[in-house]
Amino acid sequence: MSLWTSAAIADATGGAASAAFDVSGVTFDSREVGPGDLFIALTGESTDGHKFLDQAFERGAAGALVSQSSNHPNVRVADTFAGLEALAKASRARTNAKIVGVTGSAGKTGTKEALFAALDRSPNKTAHRSVKSYNNHTGVPLSLSRMPASMDYGVFEMGMNHPGELAHLTTLVRPHVAIVTAIAPAHAAFFPDESAIADAKGEIFQGLEPGGVAIVPFDSPHRDRLTAAAQPHAARIVTFGVGEGADVAALEAVRTGTGGTFVTARVGERELSYTISQPGQHWVSNSLAVLAAVDAVGGDLALAGLALAELGGLAGRGDRFWASAGDGRALVIDESYNANPASMRATLAVLGAEEGRKLAVLGEMRELGDKSPGYHADLADPIRNAGVQLVILVGEAMAPLAEALEGQVEIVHVPDAAAARDRLVAELRSGDAVLIKGSNGVGLSALVAALGGGKT
Known part of the structure; x- marks a missing residue:
C-alpha cells in the first residue's frame, strides 16, 4: 500500500520529482531502510545522508528526498530537514485521526506504547504511534510522515531538553489531547x-486543536503550574492520580502475584477494575493517564484495561528476561535506555519487590548540572530501602553515591559499561534479580545484550 507518491511528496515539500515512484515507509537512517522506503538524506554537522544514497537503494529504497543531484529516483528540495518537516505537516493535514501528544520527564514512552495498544485494540479502528523514542526535532516529524492518512488514532511522544523545543514540536503534531x-x-x-x-x-x-483536552498529573507539585499553562489552549483540563480530587483516580491498587498491579479506578462518574502487567507504582500513574486519554478521544475503556493487562516489556524500558547464572538463571530488569532521579527511584522500588538476592548496575545520570552530586547521593536511601546487596556504579558522576553508601551496601565503582559487564558476569548467581539502569550515553544496553537481552 502506498504511503506517499512522488507527486504528493513534491507537492508537500515544494520539491521537484525526478521520476514517478511510490513509497510505503519513511526513514532518514540508511541502516533502517527497507524495501519501498523513502530515504531522507539529512545533512548535519558530522555526516551527510547523501553519502549513503547508494546504500539506501541497495537495501530497497524506492525513492529519496535530496538537496543534491542524484541518479536515483528522488524529490529534490532546497533543504531536506525543512522537507521532512513539510512532509510531516502534510501528513497531519491530510488525516482525520484523533491525535494524542505525550510528554513528561518520566513515563512518556511507556504511556505512549500503552495508549497505542489500547486504541489499536478497538474493533474496526487503526492506530499509529511514534516508534522507539523518536521524540525530538527529527524524530517527531519522521513519525508524523510515517502515518497513513486512513488512521483513526495517532499517538506521538514529544521530548525536550531546552525551553522552546516542545512549543515547536506541538505545532507539528497539533494534538486533540495532550498529556504531561x-x-x-x-x-x-x-x-x-x-x-x-x-x-x-x-x-x-x-x-492543542480547538476543543482540545489537556491531561495533567494531579499529584505533581507542579499541577497548578501545568493547569495554568493549559488554560489558554484547552477546552477541558483533566487530572489523573491517586490523590483525593483527581478526575481519573486510583481508588485501590494491589500488587498481584505476578508483580503487576490490580487497580480499581474512577474515570469521571464510572468505575472499572483492571490489571497492569508492568510492575511498579509508577505504572499505576501511567495507566491512569492512558485511561484519561482513551476517554478523551471516545475510546473503549474496557478494551484499554485488557491492553494494560497484556502489555509486554519494552527493551531498555522495563523489559524482563532470564540470563544464565551459575547452574541456573537470574532475572534481569532492563532499564538501560535512560535515567533521571525520579525514574531511578521508581525502578529501584520495582527491584525491591523481587525475590532473591538483589543486585543493581546503575549508570550515572547525565545532564543534571551543578546539582548532579546531590541527585546521585540521594539515591542511597532508595537503594537501601530496596534491599540491594550489591550495587555496581558506573561512571565518574557516581562517586557521591558511592560515598553515601560506604559501609552500608557492597559497592563496586567502575569507569564504564565494559567493566560493569565483567564484574556483573563474575558476580551473578542463580536466583538473583538484577536491575540495569543509567543514562543512555553510559552504554549499558551493551551489557544487556551481553546477557542475552535487548531484542524485544
Missing part, C-alpha cells in the same frame, strides 16, 4: 529549577 505524565529533574543542567522544567513541558498545550 510527570515532572522530574531530567535535563536539569539546562534549567534553573524544576518549575522551569514544568513550564517547558507545559508548552505541549500550545499546539
Whole structure:
C-alpha cells in the first residue's frame, strides 16, 4: 500500500520529482531502510545522508528526498530537514485521526506504547504511534510522515531538553489531547529549577486543536503550574492520580502475584477494575493517564484495561528476561535506555519487590548540572530501602553515591559499561534479580545484550 507518491511528496515539500515512484515507509537512517522506503538524506554537522544514497537503494529504497543531484529516483528540495518537516505537516493535514501528544520527564514512552495498544485494540479502528523514542526535532516529524492518512488514532511522544523545543514540536503534531505524565529533574543542567522544567513541558498545550483536552498529573507539585499553562489552549483540563480530587483516580491498587498491579479506578462518574502487567507504582500513574486519554478521544475503556493487562516489556524500558547464572538463571530488569532521579527511584522500588538476592548496575545520570552530586547521593536511601546487596556504579558522576553508601551496601565503582559487564558476569548467581539502569550515553544496553537481552 502506498504511503506517499512522488507527486504528493513534491507537492508537500515544494520539491521537484525526478521520476514517478511510490513509497510505503519513511526513514532518514540508511541502516533502517527497507524495501519501498523513502530515504531522507539529512545533512548535519558530522555526516551527510547523501553519502549513503547508494546504500539506501541497495537495501530497497524506492525513492529519496535530496538537496543534491542524484541518479536515483528522488524529490529534490532546497533543504531536506525543512522537507521532512513539510512532509510531516502534510501528513497531519491530510488525516482525520484523533491525535494524542505525550510528554513528561518520566513515563512518556511507556504511556505512549500503552495508549497505542489500547486504541489499536478497538474493533474496526487503526492506530499509529511514534516508534522507539523518536521524540525530538527529527524524530517527531519522521513519525508524523510515517502515518497513513486512513488512521483513526495517532499517538506521538514529544521530548525536550531546552525551553522552546516542545512549543515547536506541538505545532507539528497539533494534538486533540495532550498529556504531561510527570515532572522530574531530567535535563536539569539546562534549567534553573524544576518549575522551569514544568513550564517547558507545559508548552505541549500550545499546539492543542480547538476543543482540545489537556491531561495533567494531579499529584505533581507542579499541577497548578501545568493547569495554568493549559488554560489558554484547552477546552477541558483533566487530572489523573491517586490523590483525593483527581478526575481519573486510583481508588485501590494491589500488587498481584505476578508483580503487576490490580487497580480499581474512577474515570469521571464510572468505575472499572483492571490489571497492569508492568510492575511498579509508577505504572499505576501511567495507566491512569492512558485511561484519561482513551476517554478523551471516545475510546473503549474496557478494551484499554485488557491492553494494560497484556502489555509486554519494552527493551531498555522495563523489559524482563532470564540470563544464565551459575547452574541456573537470574532475572534481569532492563532499564538501560535512560535515567533521571525520579525514574531511578521508581525502578529501584520495582527491584525491591523481587525475590532473591538483589543486585543493581546503575549508570550515572547525565545532564543534571551543578546539582548532579546531590541527585546521585540521594539515591542511597532508595537503594537501601530496596534491599540491594550489591550495587555496581558506573561512571565518574557516581562517586557521591558511592560515598553515601560506604559501609552500608557492597559497592563496586567502575569507569564504564565494559567493566560493569565483567564484574556483573563474575558476580551473578542463580536466583538473583538484577536491575540495569543509567543514562543512555553510559552504554549499558551493551551489557544487556551481553546477557542475552535487548531484542524485544
